[in-house]
Amino acid sequence: MGRKRYATSDRLARLPPAMSARSCIREAISQLLEYAFWPGAQEAEKLIVVGEPSLDRDAEQYLATLRARFGLPLEYRQVGPLSGE
Secondary structure (H helix, E strand, C coil), X not given: CCCEEXXXXXXXXXXXXXXXXXXXXXXXXXXXXXXXXXXXXXXXXXXXXEECCCCXXXXXXXXXXXXXXXXXXXXXXXXXXXXXX
């Protein structure tokens, strides 16, 4: 599966290939921040990590900490396997 970036006017999503939610978040977060906050970029209302692995308690707590401490509009969305990608 290849890496994908999806964007709308107020949301950015990143779908990295990974074996765990932690790996998905690690791979996606730096690029989501760049897409949203690099000079000249349109700031996104939401930054969405999209991955096949389910979100476990530690990953959920990590995202909550990032939202609370840094005000980052991070979310995680689980999707099923993508065929033909």
